[in-house]
Amino acid sequence: MSDTILTDAAAATAFRRLVAHLQHRTDVQNIDLMGAAGFCRNCLADWVAEADGAMDRDTAREVIHGMPFAQWKNQHQGDATPEQIARMKESVAKNADSH
Template identity: 50%
Template sequence: MNGIDDKTRTELEAAAFRRLLDHLRERADVQNIDLMNLAGFCRNCLSNWMKDAADERGVALSKEESRTYVYGMPYEEWKARHQREASPSQLADFEKSRPKH
């Protein structure tokens, strides 16, 4: 992004991230295991990356707080509302492509 200053780039990245979160919240039908199998990351990864970024900067952010931010509700509530049991084929695909992060 030539010609864009660091502040503007950060604002654009933040806007794109918020849009991604909105999209994932709207698509609660898409299971985390499907995201992992197709893209190598899921909502939990995003929340972990956010917590890592906070830790690196000395910002107090718990795992539960970062998950609530990413999911738009407490994680346990999201799981109760939206998470389904993974099928044997989903689990097999996950084992084949298990991410290293």
């Protein structure tokens, strides 16, 4: 499918909905997102910073998390289990072909 089918307005609306959804679902750990989809909130923030060109990584993470990353991590992120880390590594390895 061509990117030209998706308008910038539709992409922006869907992106804002994704960000709101991720901010609401604090029960879903970044490590679990990495294990299932090969990306997480931090990845999304990095993509935003790269796309913006002028936004630094910390600002982008605050945009995506809805608060400073250190605060989000303190409130919502637990320690990763060995199983979560293994799933993440397996999932991230699949990303090599997507970029």
